[in-house]
Amino acid sequence: DPNVLTLVVGNPANTNALVAAKNSPNLDPSQYTAMTRLDHDRGLAQIATKANCKVTDIERFCIWGNHSATQFPDLSHTLINGKWARDVINDDAWITDTFIPTVQQRGAAIIEARGKSSAASAASAAIAHVRDW
Numbered sequence: 001d002p003n004v005l006t007l008v009v010g011n012p013a014n015t016n017a018l019v020a021a022k023n024s025p026n027l028d029p030s031q032y033t034a035m036t037r038l039d040h041d042r043g044l045a046q047i048a049t050k051a052n053c054k055v056t057d058i059e060r061f062c063i064w065g066n067h068s069a070t071q072f073p074d075l076s077h078t079l080i081n082g083k084w085a086r087d088v089i090n091d092d093a094w095i096t097d098t099f100i101p102t103v104q105q106r107g108a109a110i111i112e113a114r115g116k117s118s119a120a121s122a123a124s125a126a127i128a129h130v131r132d133w
Contacts (some may be wrong), residue, residue: 002026007130008034009122012066033133036063036071038125043073043103047080050099051088057081063103073103 004027008017013034021029040063044055051057061078065071075095078085089095 004031005130005133006032007126007133008032009126011068014066033129034066035126035129036065036067037129038122039063039067039071039073039103039106041125041128042106043099046099046102047075047078047085047089050091050094051080051085053080053088058085061085069104071104073100075099 006017006020006027008020010016013036017032017034021027021032040061043061043063044058047053047058047061048055057080059079062074063071064074075085075089080088086092086095
């Protein structure tokens, strides 16, 4: 189907999405996306808690990289109620020493605490990712 949209979940998701797109010359690369939504949602929760705001008050937050400890939760263009997130948070040490590593390691922390991954969280993130795509 030339209108198919493909959500790649298997890690390394970004790399796998690129490989899939390169191996399907009849599809536009924009028909592929790699899921970092779970990491994105976890990052939003951390930001909202720190800034004492609602998740819906946050715009333009993004995660770069694969769903792994090498990902980079990027606040460079993030807005909270129309103001730059870094100005609202005003705590570079928290961003560097707490926020980034917490988002990067959250999945591993959940597995360690529960003894298994959070499949329900991943499924919910996949649904939200496709819905918003």
